[in-house]
Amino acid sequence: MEILAAVVVGGLFGCGIYLLMSRSPVRLIIGLVLLSNAINLLIFTAADLIRGKAPLIPPDSLRAVEATADPLPQALILTAIVISFGVLAFALVLFSRTFKSTEATSLDEMKTTDT
């Protein structure tokens, strides 16, 4: 399971970074989306995938008796999803506003502020 997840994460990272390098603004956004999903999966996978073991501690002990699924990465991912959703929504609006004002379909045409 870990190996499969690792391959998926690697594939998503590869596609995301490949799309980031293209000239089209739309592909760039899709690249960012893939990248943020890849990271969420990565956090999920890196903290051990344990199936069907809820993180419940018996009333008479202070720690779990056996290895359980770690709830924290899921909380982290939830936060990261919310943040990346907001940021990507902003980026979409920004790109569409830029397209309206510059009519540029390629990032190469947006060089007026570069040095």
Place this chain on the structure above:
Amino acid sequence: MKLLLILPILIPLTTAACCLLLWRHRSLQRLLGTLGSVAHLVVALLLLWTVRQDGIFATQVGNWPAPFGITLVADLFSAIMTVLGALMGFTVVIYSLTSIDSGRESFGYYAFFHLLLMGVSGVFLTGDLFNLYVWFEVMLMSSFVLLALGGERHQLEGAIKYVTLNLISSALFLTALGILYGMLGTLNMADLSVQISGGMHAGVVSTLSMLFLVAFGIKSALFPLFFWLPASYHTPPVAVSAIFAGLLTKVGVYTLIRVFTLLFSQDIGYTHSIILVISGLTMVTGVLGAMAQNEFRRILSFHIISQVGYMVLGLGLFTPLALAGSIFYIMHHIIVKTNLFLVSGVARRLQGSYQLDRLGGLYQAAPALTAIFMISAFSLAGIPPLSGFWAKLILVKASLDMTGYIIAATALGVGLLTLFSMAKIWAAAFWGDAPETTVAGKEQPWETFSFSEKIALYLPMILLGALTLTIGLMSQPFFELATQAAGQLLNPAGYIDAVLGGK
């Protein structure tokens, strides 16, 4: 006392929320924005005072014991940075009162400005790596909005580069953080420090430290990751440029110093040598880029890059004196750089351009502005007895102590080239003859300020100029503060005790 740690975050949040509630009342927003920043500054100064008196202190948010909950912690370095952040917030808000147009004000300029300050304070005060990421995003989101607010074409183009590269940087940060958590099972920085110094997974930790270096390197505009900065910093209104120039890259530098003193200090020969080489390259490329520019704010933007090199230089050397030099440099630089951007804004108001060939004669027309520019610019270049001289002196001495002759020579050479750029601005905009005509071919009337406008524009600049002079002429107390802060950074036991309660 624990409240002091939360207030620098809570006050900007409250201010921003109230500004949003008073959506339709611009004058009330301005009043609130100013009051909020005054309160923020007072609290930050109190925090610094307390940390100076009682040492590092921490609080556990929601009373979850560390390392399970989120910890807020202030050591001397965080407290100094919080004060600087609040000070820049205060001065730039005053400056904004007359320099931000009513359109931007009614679309929430003050609200986002204070959210930015909240994010910055959060980064400085948090003791938890994931929480650091969240504060970064708070800061970035508000900076995105401030950069694009107004929607002018060049602003949007600049914002695209800024947004994309910062998102990539956040993505790398989150990746490194996820792997670190998977490996060590904790995100509390003090706890991470304990576990990493235990020597587990030493190879992977060094690899991860490089991911952190790239992620924070983008944020602090290190070589070769700085291209978003000169492409975007000259596009928004000058008040926004000034707060960005003063704070945002320095937040990156702060996290670099924090992470590479507290967490990744187990393989100094490898990681810190890389940082040292990068710092030299950053200094050189930044200053060479500035020499090729002929626009006031673009020159200043490139100088941010070269100055970041100096700050990181101290981290690369990793001796007590060098780190103290870095901290001293940050204190000096934030004040000077913000002030230079504010000066460029007034020059633009007077003559209608940032282009050096369309500026001129400010020496006669605005003597006070000239004096302020002279103090700040020559301090940036490191002319004694101004603050930049002491900052460079400490760093060069630290390099020579470590027999780093090449890096010391680089630092001195870059100082000379900085002087060249500043002299270029000085000669063109201040001493040069005023341009007779504008592009349209007709006489350009110089804008005159009313009395209240003058106060709002000049008060922040005079305050910052006076501070630069004070640091220059009485550098001893500031140097002692920096030395103490560096001592705390190099000896993380105090930090760890404060967070984990001496377990």
